[in-house]
Amino acid sequence: MTAATDHHHELSFWRKYIFSTDHKVIGIQYGLTSLLFLLIGFSLMMLMRWQLAYPGEPLPILGALFSDMVMPDGVMQPEFYNQLGAMHGTIMVFLGIVPLAVGAFGNYIVPLQIGAPDMAFPKLNMASYWVYFVGGVVMLASFWI
Incomplete structure (x- = not known):
């Protein structure tokens, strides 16, 4: 009669939603x-549009957040504009559109469509998300280094 005394252990928030191996949660x-x-990426594009609309004008509010090397007195330098363009494109394609199409829809919908209860390697699936997330954070951090 040990089955009657066993209690279902509820997973913590971290285990259930952050480090989950469920394909739907990962999707x-x-x-x-x-x-x-x-x-x-949209925010970077808006910074570029500000420069095109008001060339040589200081960027309000955000201009003070950047260093004097890239935005002296809040005015965007041409090199920084080029950096924004490169980062905008890279972020939108490799961190936005492709993971949304392949990672989100692929993880959430494909196992349901084929009738599989889960992915073939759920821990590897979880690790792939965290590599994507950490890689994106490192890429964004490299923009300000």
Whole structure:
């Protein structure tokens, strides 16, 4: 009669949603993270549009956040504009659109369509998301180094 005394152990938030091996949760993680990266790429594009609309004018509010090397007195330098263009394109394609299509929809929908209960290697699937996330953070951090 030990089965009657056993209690189901509820997974913690970290185990259930952050370090999950469930393909649906990982698909949602890919989707939310890629939308965040798309928002960052959109923000870089808006900085470029500001420069095109008001050349030589200081960038309000955000101009003070950047160093004097790239934005002296809040005015964008041409080299920094080129860096924004390269980072915008890279972020939008490799951290936004492709992971949204392949990671989010692929993880969430494909196992459901083929009738599989889960992915073939769920821990490897979880590790692939975290490599994507850490790689994106390192790429964004390299922009300011």
